[in-house]
Amino acid sequence: MSALDIGIKNDASKIWLFDYDLTLYGEEERFVLNSLDHRIAEFVQKTVGGTFESATEIRKDYLHRFGTTLSGLMAMNGTAPDDFFDFIHEPEYLIYPKVAPEKLELLKSLVGHRFVFTNGRGDWSRAGMAHMQLDSAIEDVFDLKLMDWEGKPHVSAYDKIEKWLVARGVLAQESSEKSQIVLLEDSLRNLEPAHERGWTTVLVNPNIQAPSWVDFHIPHLLNLKEKLVTNH
Numbered sequence: 001m002s003a004l005d006i007g008i009k010n011d012a013s014k015i016w017l018f019d020y021d022l023t024l025y026g027e028e029e030r031f032v033l034n035s036l037d038h039r040i041a042e043f044v045q046k047t048v049g050g051t052f053e054s055a056t057e058i059r060k061d062y063l064h065r066f067g068t069t070l071s072g073l074m075a076m077n078g079t080a081p082d083d084f085f086d087f088i089h090e091p092e093y094l095i096y097p098k099v100a101p102e103k104l105e106l107l108k109s110l111v112g113h114r115f116v117f118t119n120g121r122g123d124w125s126r127a128g129m130a131h132m133q134l135d136s137a138i139e140d141v142f143d144l145k146l147m148d149w150e151g152k153p154h155v156s157a158y159d160k161i162e163k164w165l166v167a168r169g170v171l172a173q174e175s176s177e178k179s180q181i182v183l184l185e186d187s188l189r190n191l192e193p194a195h196e197r198g199w200t201t202v203l204v205n206p207n208i209q210a211p212s213w214v215d216f217h218i219p220h221l222l223n224l225k226e227k228l229v230t231n232h
């Protein structure tokens with residue numbers, strides 16, 4: 001039995017990285033992501049023409065082939081990333097997650113550092129965290145802009161956040177041991193590069209089976225409580 005089978009040690013060495021969409025707010029609030037996806041499809045339609053339905057198909061195809069819809073738009077249609085985000089993040093078209101006091105309590109109980117690591121632009125997750133009233137529990141957001149628009153699961157995204165953590169003095173420069181970095185994600189595809197570099201992986205998803213390399217699998221963020229080991 002490995003140490004990981006016991007649980008995640010909740011100690012000061014930990015760097016907790018939370019994906020935002022469908023992780024910090026969960027499957028039960030998928031309508032939040034749906035409101036964003038609707039707006040993304042409208043942007044695709046505005047860019048390539050055609051019907052809303054055909055734009056929705058292109059949105060999904062780009063997401064599948066390029067990792068994000070934006071990467072597809074940049075590669076295939078020459079979209080400027082900030083134009084894309086300025087359009088899709090207009091608050092009047094969006095729904096945000098609800099106030100989540102239990103999540104706040106959970107996040108604040110996590111010792112160490114806490115960041116959001118998201119393939120969106122920071123204004124989306126920051127607005128959502130403000131609605132959930134979680135902003136005081138998260139130190140900062142490492143967003144797609146800081147990844148130079150090439151998001152997870154590209155290896156460069158993980159390289160860049162490690163460098164950023166080193167620059168902030170959170171991660172030791174020469175650290176070959178990376179298991180203190182804990183990535184919580186609903187996407188298996190985005191967890192895989194994290195696993196390959198020795199981070200601790202937590203799949204947060206009630207709908208899929210976890211392969212054996214995933215360290216922990218929980219249906220919802222709040223279930224993280226059950227996986228924590230605290231030394232007294």
Ligand SMILES: [Mg+2]
Nearest residue numbers: 019021022186
């Ligand atoms: Mg996600």
